[in-house]
Amino acid sequence: MDNRKVRVRFAPSPTGPLHMGGVRTALFNYLFAKKNNGQFILRIEDTDQARFVEGAEDYIIASLKWCGIQIDEGIEEGGSYGPYRQSDRKELYKEFAENLINSGDAYYAFDTGEELEAMRERLKEEKSSVQQYNALTRGNMRNSLTLSEEETKKLLKENVPYVIRFKLQENEEVIVEDIIRGTVKFDTNQLDDKVLFKSDGMPTYHLANVVDDHLMKISHVIRGEEWLPSLPLHVLLYRAFGWDETKPEFAHLPLLLKPNGKGKLSKRDGDALGFPVFPLEWTDPKSGDVSRGYREDGYFPESFVNMIALLGWNPGTEEEILSMRDLTNSFELEKVHKAGAKFDHEKAKWFNHKYLSNTADEKLAKAFQLILKEKEIKVEDSFVIEIVKLIKERVNFVSDFWDQSYFFFQAPTEYDKKVVKKRWKEDTPKILSELKKQLEELENFDQSSLEILIQSFLEGKEFGMGQVMNPFRLTLVGAGIGPSVLEIAELLGKQETLNRLQTGIDNIKR
Ligand code: GLU
Secondary structure (H helix, E strand, C coil): CCCCCCEEECCCCCCCCCCCCHHHHHHHHHHHHHCCCCEEEEEEECCCCCHHCCHHHHHHHHHHHHHHCCCCEECCCCCCCCCEHHHHHHHHHHHHHHHHHHEEEEEECCCCHHHHHHHHHHHHHCCCCCCCCCCCHHHHHEEEECCHHHHHHHHHHCCCCCCEECCCCCEEEEEEEECCEEEEEEEHCCCCCEEECCCCCCCCCCHHHHHHHHCCCCCCCEEEEHHHCCCCHHHHHHHHCCCHHCCCCHHHCCCCCCCCCEECCCCCCCHHHHHCCCCCEEECCCCCEECCEEECCCHHHHHHHHHHHCCCCCCCCCCCCCHHHHHHHHHCCHHCCCCCCCCCCHHHHHHHHHHHHHHCCHHHHHHHHHHHHCCCCCCHHHHHHHHHHHHHHHHCCHHHHHHHHHCCCCCCCCHHHHHHHHCCCCCEEEEEEEEHHHHHHCCCHHHHHHHHHHHHHHHHHCCCHHHHHHHHHHHHHHHCCCCCCCHHHHCHHHHHHHHHHHHHHHHCCC
């Protein structure tokens, strides 16, 4: 097993948009594959036609692309083990189900929905500790174990709807090694003879998943913890098929928890708790409801990937800012935690801030120019680069740039009332007029010259710093926000600064 070529698969069902937990599963598979020179396969598990959602498959592929998770084999890429969509492999599964019937590991069951319901009711009334269809109960049901061979044949011939169930042994302890969870034990008496195949010709998840993992030579199954209860069945299926020797290794990833740590982060939490749970925006094809996406919220794919990689895993160092290459180099399945990982929206924003501050000013300016263009503001790139330099430390997203810098592009037309009340005193117009006079004389209108001028102005007149600078800011910005007043003045230039100063003096009323 150890010498086997690493082949992992991400096997989503196209039942809706990919949740960030799903992206993390894909990412961990990808990192593990790349670390071990292996292949990352995307397999679409669409055997449950009733839950099929239009557009979900494209959404999954687009999400992986956005994250930079490259697929080696899949529906678009092809590969030697295709097709990679289970509905396109439909014909293949029946034979495997029948093989299990022939070997005595599976059986036909003809029970109707009502009969199954009646069984459950009966077991409830009897206060039975087992509510499952298995060795303890199947003897009372309508299946090929209780019916004669003739009767079974007759029912099949008459096309009476059936399912093929796996035949669990009674009193068997199934022991499995999980890379993350260690030894896990299951008692077959507590399990269900799961349905493997239905008379509509479709396999269930369990059969298709195991058969495909085998045929696609998957070496490691890395998936969410919600699949742990299916593990004993899968392991028994490998044994029944005689595939024990080449059975993959298993690793079940911890759940993603809500920010308060209480319960699993669900698809609905995003809307309720005010952050995206999907990588990309998603429009429900039936209801038309739109759910937020990290991409549309302004996250860089690199920061999103970095953030989700650290949900339930870390490289064992203090380093938190990790590129895809860093992640690949240091990823180890053994270091994935057992306990659920709490999602932290503030931390997600922090990651984006870090990536933004490490992005070249020119690149950020380009992105900001798109926003400015939408507002029909035409300015030189060099000016936008200066602004970006000044405010990038204060923002998390490119979309925050405008709120932090709008005053560079338009003179104030009104003034924040609260700030006026607090900062605009009786003598302010007089003080600012005197300041303006001195500024008019200043030749080099740069920060350091401005600073020298202001210092001597304050000292000469015995004014306090706040007395001058706060109302000065108000005239330039219209509010109490922004970087240092002198930086703003320098960027606005002499003429614009003087104009705004004068407009403020004329118009701001206490
Ligand atoms: N189709 C399953 C899902 O939707 C795959 C689980 C597995 O990886 O085995 O998650």
